[in-house]
Amino acid sequence: MSNTTVIFLTGVTGYLGSRLLVQLSNLPVKIYCLVRPARSENGAQGRLLKILEDNNITPEEGKYIAVEGDIRKDKLGISDEKYLSLSREVEVVFHSAASVNFLSTKEALKSINVVGAINVMNFAQRCYANNQSFDKFCLVSTAYVAGKTSGVAEEIPVTKARVFNNNYEESKWLAEQRVVEEVDDLPYVVIRPSIIIGSAIDGRAESQNVIYGPFRIMIQYDNKKPQWLPGYKSTRLDFVPVDYVAECCRHIIFEKDPKPIYHLTSGPDNQAGMNNMFKSVSDVFSVTVKLYPYWLFDMFIKPFLKLRKNKDDLKFLRIADAYGNYMKYKTQFDDRNTAELRYKNGIVRPSWNDVFTKSIRYAKDTNFARDV
Numbered sequence: 001m002s003n004t005t006v007i008f009l010t011g012v013t014g015y016l017g018s019r020l021l022v023q024l025s026n027l028p029v030k031i032y033c034l035v036r037p038a039r040s041e042n043g044a045q046g047r048l049l050k051i052l053e054d055n056n057i058t059p060e061e062g063k064y065i066a067v068e069g070d071i072r073k074d075k076l077g078i079s080d081e082k083y084l085s086l087s088r089e090v091e092v093v094f095h096s097a098a099s100v101n102f103l104s105t106k107e108a109l110k111s112i113n114v115v116g117a118i119n120v121m122n123f124a125q126r127c128y129a130n131n132q133s134f135d136k137f138c139l140v141s142t143a144y145v146a147g148k149t150s151g152v153a154e155e156i157p158v159t160k161a162r163v164f165n166n167n168y169e170e171s172k173w174l175a176e177q178r179v180v181e182e183v184d185d186l187p188y189v190v191i192r193p194s195i196i197i198g199s200a201i202d203g204r205a206e207s208q209n210v211i212y213g214p215f216r217i218m219i220q221y222d223n224k225k226p227q228w229l230p231g232y233k234s235t236r237l238d239f240v241p242v243d244y245v246a247e248c249c250r251h252i253i254f255e256k257d258p259k260p261i262y263h264l265t266s267g268p269d270n271q272a273g274m275n276n277m278f279k280s281v282s283d284v285f286s287v288t289v290k291l292y293p294y295w296l297f298d299m300f301i302k303p304f305l306k307l308r309k310n311k312d313d314l315k316f317l318r319i320a321d322a323y324g325n326y327m328k329y330k331t332q333f334d335d336r337n338t339a340e341l342r343y344k345n346g347i348v349r350p351s352w353n354d355v356f357t358k359s360i361r362y363a364k365d366t367n368f369a370r371d372v
């Protein structure tokens with residue numbers, strides 16, 4: 001790589017991508033950011049400037065350059081001329097853009113998460129062919145490509161389809177599969193975070209899609225007290241703070257001899273138990289959240305709610321279909337590759353418990369980030 005590393009980044013207007021920009025902001029880099037112009041009068045550049053401003057990043061001249069595009073489109077919707085000139089300059093392609101909407105249809109998720117990943121990989125192939133200093137293609141996936149694996153999921157390719165907890169997991173697995181199949185000799189790294197929660201410093205999290213949905217179910221459904229939810233005490237979930245994930249991503253970008261797969265997870269000994277999670281939510285929101293066994297939900301309550309056809313019940317069932325399986329999840333994630341990365345670079349992984357409580361507090365104080 002050259003002295004000023006040239007990075008092509010997708011997903012910068014998102015939760016993780018914006019934090020990665022913060023991580024990169026003090027380094028000698030030039031970053032091309034693929035941004036959709038949507039919902040902004042000032043187009044892609046305007047959206048990028050807003051992200052820089054929101055994250056207190058000085059918009060240094062020539063350091064952050066918006067490239068208007070869409071990962072669903074052939075050549076990312078970039079003109080032939082621009083595509084070619086970028087491919088001669090870019091040294092690292094980091095692909096974070098995706099749909100993390102668990103309630104989306106299979107088709108919508110496939111067009112963004114699978115087709116999008118292939119289009120970005122094709123761009124990386126082009127850079128590899130056109131630029132001798134091209135270093136690597138990084139694909140952000142999810143630890144939950146493990147699906148309903150029992151035991152420990154390792155940092156290796158998931159070669160066979162699993163039973164997945166929702167369409168999102170399946171789409172991310174398909175993306176990994178296609179990339180591994182078609183990558184040829186392109187140097188690549190797959191990065192698999194688990195469930196990304198707020199910042200380890202103050203719990204800040206803007207993402208509406210991943211963590212706040214389940215928090216809302218815990219506190220709002222039916223507005224009854226105590227709030228009963230289906231699940232098991234033995235459930236274990238894996239949470240990681242966004243700044244930890246972004247810091248690891250930064251080091252992976254510059255890693256000279258990276259491993260092919262990194263689990264950015266809380267680690268087998270540091271997972272969240274249901275009781276602790278419910279206690280944090282109960283304490284912060286002053287509600288009582290209690291568990292009843294999931295089999296009772298599957299066998300009796302779900303069919304009953306379906307029959308009752310109440311609008312709120314049906315909404316709850318739709319959310320339960322997408323998220324409910326996590327209420328009985330126990331898979332742990334081996335993270336030996338990441339442990340090595342942490343050791344080499346002095347990265348500290350905070351304990352999930354403290355960050356989880358901070359994230360819930362932030363959600364409460366900001367009305368789930370709507371009031372910021």
Ligand SMILES: NC(=O)c1ccc[n+]([C@@H]2O[C@H](COP(=O)([O-])OP(=O)(O)OC[C@H]3O[C@@H](n4cnc5c(N)ncnc54)[C@H](OP(=O)(O)O)[C@@H]3O)[C@@H](O)[C@H]2O)c1
Nearest residue numbers: 011013014015016036070071096097098142193195196210
């Ligand atoms: N959040 C989690 O808990 C979690 C956990 C594990 C893995 N991951 C993975 O981490 C990555 C980042 O997730 P996130 O939480 O940061 O998601 P996010 O906040 O929803 O951000 C998604 C980003 O993707 C962009 N995007 C979506 N569709 C696009 C398209 N067609 N063309 C170009 N850009 C598009 C969005 O741009 P717009 O602003 O234009 O919509 C946004 O910048 C994803 O790959 C996700 O699968 C996330």
